[in-house]
Amino acid sequence: MLDSDFLSKVQRSFRVVQDEQVAALMEFDAEASLTRDHWERADGGGGDTRILKEGRVIEKGGLNFSAVEGAVTPALAQQLDTSATRFAATGVSSVLHPGNPHVPIIHMNVRYFTLDDGTWWFGGGIDLTPHFVVPAEAKAFHSDLKAICDRHAVADYSAFKPWADRYFSIPHREESRGVGGIFFDHMGREGQVNREEALAFCLDLSGHYAAIYKERAAPFVQSFVHADDMHWQGLRRGRYVEFNLVHDRGTRFGLVSGGRTESILMSMPPRGHWEYDHEPPEGSPQAETLGWLKKGVEGVDWLGQ
């Protein structure tokens, strides 16, 4: 039996999170067009995908809520390492691709999973992918995330930060996707976590997503854009595509297990660009950014910068 009372509570809370995120982002970027797509899943449940397009800040962004349930397929059983037979999952995820290359890309996800053997867990995180790394911005971003973690006994910035560094790395490029952030999974699966506290952390984190983004985006919204900057943005977006399609476990699992393709690939940039063996000129801001991204999967201690 799935514990449907707590599940319903999480679903309701996540719906509110999505509504508030959309409202805050539309206030920030009033010229963006907003579309809403309710969808159903043949095997049970469905979702609500909101797409922001062609705003003053956001060229293409998505915020997806889903609440699905069904039988644990063999693929899912292997992925989850479980012998349970029914699952329910609910989550909110978002990726925002700005038009101005000096504004960073951001990604957020919170999710709740429960099985009919009584186990449950939360997972999620927020990470930032600037096209041009600005250390002071990365530091401020990490500082915000640490402050949120520090408010919750269930959250540990010092563990979640390196988790994000390991997760958001692109091994075939020997690069980090961006300046990281926090990532966590299986929170509560081992049983020592209070689920209300875990939910409170997820709501605090996701509830600050739009505000965190505004702080990092606002100073750069009107930054001067050189043609070289657009070219570089295209290449970095290409890397974003490579990470998501080659390495991201959520994307890959979704695509091969029959998830809803459009909602999964909502994370794709509007455009990606590929060039053979591109190397930015020595000493350029592009080369400086690559220098930061190539510091290894251990990541950079941004708070110490």
Next chain:
Amino acid sequence: MLDSDFLSKVQRSFRVVQDEQVAALMEFDAEASLTRDHWERADGGGGDTRILKEGRVIEKGGLNFSAVEGAVTPALAQQLDTSATRFAATGVSSVLHPGNPHVPIIHMNVRYFTLDDGTWWFGGGIDLTPHFVVPAEAKAFHSDLKAICDRHAVADYSAFKPWADRYFSIPHREESRGVGGIFFDHMGREGQVNREEALAFCLDLSGHYAAIYKERAAPFVQSFVHADDMHWQGLRRGRYVEFNLVHDRGTRFGLVSGGRTESILMSMPPRGHWEYDHEPPEGSPQAETLGWLKKGVEGVDWLGQ
């Protein structure tokens, strides 16, 4: 012991194939810039990557020759289903992305693999990915491939054609990548094939690559291009990226096993475009193309069209 005499012969032949392909394509598209990149592999061997850029026809194209050898890693042993300890591989591969959306994308690959247990095999194929499907063009393309297969006892168009249909499908989109072509693998691995005959087929096939492309490209090089056509080209290129990064076994194996990233991702289009839930207007040429691509992994009998 690897049989180095035959291996050397295949390597030399494949080098010539690449040289001739490059020469023929540069004659066809004299305004393209051509760069050459010799590279070495730390574990043994190397390659020669030629990049064509910004031509009158080809916006971005690559032709890669490689000849590598080394220890059979655990990942490779699993991929190849072998207990041999040393391998050698050589091949030529190419992808051409045209600027004009009415000109199709083409892909070609021939490769030879041998192990120190005495086994060897050839693999390869050619397939066509039009942004706009024109049945008469697909028919002519398949007719050329069938004629080549029919000249060789080792080749069987009626087996290789559906093999390409199965291989070049995008399950998460329920679409074919393009109009298919031929695909074959493990030719000779079971021992009933004469290796000289297999090589002769691979050389005949790859030797006609440039000519086959010219026939399909030439009539459309000056086709009128509407802004909508460019937009659609970007979306189809996005699908090409999705296929290569999510499904293509060669690309994925190369990227996760430490292959040379730039040479593997030479297949990426110059630009890819993603839009949430894009649907072409009913009755448009774009919708008609989707109709052809959505006929299922069984593919279309183009010769019967």
